[in-house]
Amino acid sequence: MQADQERAPISIVYYCVFPKEISVEIDQQQEMITARAARLANNRIRGWHHHAVRTRDMVATRRFYEEVLQLPLVGTWVERFDVIKQTPSNYVHCFFELGDGSALAFFQFQEGMRDEPMPMPKDPYEHHVALGVDSIEMVDWFRKRLEESGASILMVDHGYCYSCYTQDPNGMIVEISTIVPNGIPILETAEKTAAVDLARWLDGIRASNNRWRGTTKT
Known part of the structure; x- marks a missing residue:
């Protein structure tokens, strides 16, 4: 009885043989995946850093991106100089993070510092x-x-x-x-x-x- 309890479990191995047409298709798809990976790896531009637009209402913007789309606010930069006009200014630059580390970003200027957004x-x-x-x-x-x-x-x-x-x-x-x-x-x-x-x-x-x-x- 003791010998039966210590007997090693039986292993069953299943073999699956694909038809030739399916095997060729699988090989072709794998070649495509490999070629795509190589092409992407060779691209010096790795992805978006951020995409930015202006907003009139950062509160509503934050509510939409954080609460509805669940993109966390990860940066709010308060700036006092307009790098385009080369003049003093005041605005915030807010970043909402995507899963790859890139971001959607939005500017809101202090009232009177810029014309209305287009x-x-x-x-x-x-x-x-x-x-x-x-x-x-x-x-x-x-x-x-x-x-x-x-x-x-x-x-x-x-x-x-x-x-x-x-x-x-x-x-x-x-x-x-x-x-x-x-x-x-x-x-x-x-x-x-x-x-x-x-x-x-x-x-x-x-x-x-x-x-x-x-x-x-x-």
Whole structure:
């Protein structure tokens, strides 16, 4: 009986053999991932440091970015000199931190120190800032938070990424976006023809090459 209790457990090993077509596809996707990693590593510009705009209302701006989007305020720099006009001034420069250490930043000047901020474009084709998250589920999580805050939203399935658009208190259009589960192969395929695709469009060939648009959740 004692010998039975001390007997070593039996190990069972399962082997999975993929069809040749699937094995080739897996190899191709791995090559794409490796090529992308090498290309990114070779880029001397490592990412955003910050993106900055002016605001009339830092209180509302902070409420939106800290409470709704959960970006912590990590820096408030009080400055007394306008480096553009080279004149005395007074303003704050506030930084809201993203997960990679970069930031969205906002200036608010003391009243009378500058003209009113220029209005932000209302059309996302003119200007918007896109913030990346890890999954479609996280985009939808932020969509719910934005809706609960009373913000208007627009959902767009670009095919290679999935996005929720809204406006911050300054009128800046903000996109919450993620690369879709099969997005890396899609993007790497596009990278191989990007220069040719641009040249064709500039030459007047207007046919769409995005066959993935609208397919993420179907």
